[in-house]
Amino acid sequence: SPLHPLLQRLPKCEHHLHLEGALTPQVLFSLAAKNHIELPEDDPAFASPESLVERYREFESLDDFLHYYYIGMSVLLDAGDFETLAWDYFTHAAADGVAHCEVFFDPQAHMERSVSYDIVLAGFQKARERAESELGITSELIACFLRHLPPAHATATLEHDAVQASFAAGHVIGIGLDSSEKPFPPELFQDVYRKAGALGLKMTAHAGEEGPAAYVKTALDTLRVQRIDHGVRVIEDEALLQRIAADKILLSICPISNVFLKGVASVADLPIRQFLDAGVRFSINSDDPAYFGNNYILANYCAVQEAFELSAAEWVAICEGSIDGSWCGQERKEELR
Numbered sequence: 452s453p454l455h456p457l458l459q460r461l462p463k464c465e466h467h468l469h470l471e472g473a474l475t476p477q478v479l480f481s482l483a484a485k486n487h488i489e490l491p492e493d494d495p496a497f498a499s500p501e502s503l504v505e506r507y508r509e510f511e512s513l514d515d516f517l518h519y520y521y522i523g524m525s526v527l528l529d530a531g532d533f534e535t536l537a538w539d540y541f542t543h544a545a546a547d548g549v550a551h552c553e554v555f556f557d558p559q560a561h562m563e564r565s566v567s568y569d570i571v572l573a574g575f576q577k578a579r580e581r582a583e584s585e586l587g588i589t590s591e592l593i594a595c596f597l598r599h600l601p602p603a604h605a606t607a608t609l610e611h612d613a614v615q616a617s618f619a620a621g622h623v624i625g626i627g628l629d630s631s632e633k634p635f636p637p638e639l640f641q642d643v644y645r646k647a648g649a650l651g652l653k654m655t656a657h658a659g660e661e662g663p664a665a666y667v668k669t670a671l672d673t674l675r676v677q678r679i680d681h682g683v684r685v686i687e688d689e690a691l692l693q694r695i696a697a698d699k700i701l702l703s704i705c706p707i708s709n710v711f712l713k714g715v716a717s718v719a720d721l722p723i724r725q726f727l728d729a730g731v732r733f734s735i736n737s738d739d740p741a742y743f744g745n746n747y748i749l750a751n752y753c754a755v756q757e758a759f760e761l762s763a764a765e766w767v768a769i770c771e772g773s774i775d776g777s778w779c780g781q782e783r784k785e786e787l788r
């Protein structure tokens with residue numbers, strides 16, 4: 452596209468990136484060797500990084516992907532591993548023109564296998580500091596709860612001393628909700644969101660990725676989130692679409708992820724044009740780039756451009772909306788504009 456240089460140059464904000472989803476097959480295999488982690492021998496996909504790349508091209512669904520995602524992260528053990536992972540993401544982000552990002556991680560998935568929260572956070576903090584000083588990228592951390600685990604497990608995690616300390620220190624600014632969407636509607640997690648709201652944390656939740664528009668509605672009504680991750684299925688509820696536009700709820704959409712996980716057949720099937728026409732604020736994001744063809748944020752911008760041929764003014768407006776919808780301070784927003 453003739454707009455490619457503009458897409459590269461625009462100061463981008465990324466709001467939907469799972470750090471564990473930045474684990475490339477190459478890094479996965481090298482950390483497995485270093486940490487003496489056995490990968491499944493009964494699955495030929497784990498024969499080599501190359502066969503894993505091939506298998507990642509054939510995901511059938513969100514749950515099929517998540518199976519590989521949770522095996523993948525089992526190679527992460529010490530703080531240096533988490534630093535390596537996050538640094539790998541930040542260097543890709545810098546190459547793609549990301550100026551600011553708000554990234555997810557899954558504390559329960561590590562704590563469940565006896566990797567302490569402090570170890571995870573120490574690695575991420577080192578990478579974040581280095582990204583700011585060496586790459587000029589500012590970042591925030593969002594701790595996600597796993598909806599396939601009991602809601603009480605999420606609440607206990609929020610109340611864990613090390614987790615509370617990371618909120619108090621401002622190292623983690625918000626919470627999210629991810630993993631298998633159906634049959635775990637948002638309202639199951641009201642307790643943990645009410646407690647997070649009382650702490651003044653930012654709040655978002657995955658909804659309307661595979662699940663119905665009704666999940667987006669209950670995320671807004673019962674969890675009181677300020678943002679919705681994915682949310683593409685709100686297109687099935689016109690009144691909800693209008694409400695999201697009026698309330699300036701940001702949808703963090705992930706076009707290439709939706710294609711890899713079979714939510715849509717192609718990027719052209721996403722309701723991007725309807726969102727623009729209705730004045731819905733959205734950002735364009737990479738979700739789990741290492742699992743989705745090594746497609747980082749710029750590839751997602753380009754895929755949207757290929758499919759919809761937006762104007763330069765529309766792209767500038769998308770980027771301004773994603774700055775406005777960011778959770779950084781007003782000063783940083785001014786710098787980003």
Ligand code: ADE
Nearest residue numbers: 469629630631657738739
């Ligand atoms: N965890 C990592 N990526 C995810 C996605 N796209 N949806 C739900 N949970 C996830």
Ligand code: ZN
Nearest residue numbers: 467629657738
């Ligand atoms: Zn996601």
